[in-house]
Amino acid sequence: MNSVFVEQLKRIRHLAVFLLLLNVVALALAAGGDSSVVLVALLVVLLLTTSGLLFVLRNRSMTWAATQEHEPLLAIDPNTGIATEYWYHHMLALECRRAVREFSPLTVLCIDLGEKVERRHLLELVRVLGEEFSRPGDLIGWNADRAIGAVLPSTNENANQLVKRCFERIKGHEATADLPLHIVGKTFQPRGDLNLGKVQQQLDLHLQHALQDEPGVYFHAEDVTDPATPGITYTDS
Secondary structure, eight states: OOHHHHHHHHHHHHHHHHHHHHHHHHHHHHHTTOOOHHHHHHHHHHHHHHHHHHHHHHHHHHHHHHHHHHGGGOSBOTTTSSBOHHHHHHHHHHHHHHHHHHTOOEEEEEEEOOSOOOHHHHHHHHHHHHHHSOSTTOEEEEEETTEEEEEEESOOTTHHHHHHHHHHHHHHSTTTTTOOOEEEEEEEOOOTTOSHHHHHHHHHHHHHHHTTSOSEEEEEEOOOSSOOOOSSOOOOO
């Protein structure tokens, strides 16, 4: 769920390795007799910079390990403000049972962020989704390492237009215009077999097919078996 944080750790590790190599080169030159004041000063700066970078890397790695260890206890991801992967799946399972009990359709989204997403992109995406999915019961959270999910209870046929409007808003913003987003969504009817496993399996299958095509919205909807009257639904406005 903290893919951006992991990428930052990788960059710090690469930089630390590079500085260590520079230290080795500087020590080799000093050992060869070329011990000028500039070389000594450079060596001191490199050693201090490397030490500071290793200290930062140690602290961030410990923070990451602690977050991973206690992640099942967290409901909100502190880096983005959306639900953690554990809590998102927990609430999705509850909403599946609620949809069957109340006989109301349930729409679930999976948004693949691509491999080049940065923190600024992620925060802008979360902001747009939070503005669009604002009814009581709507939930945004991590569905996987680089995928965000959304649970929209009591939806109707306008859910497709809503998702397309979100995609257009995201692509219309300068910070997220170039993100190769694939948004897969499906409206599930409240049949007895509606559960977390079914939702995840079908969305994963649809996402695999969508990733073979251009970025965009790929929406599916199950056929209605009986008339349903959801309590709060989206409109096309």
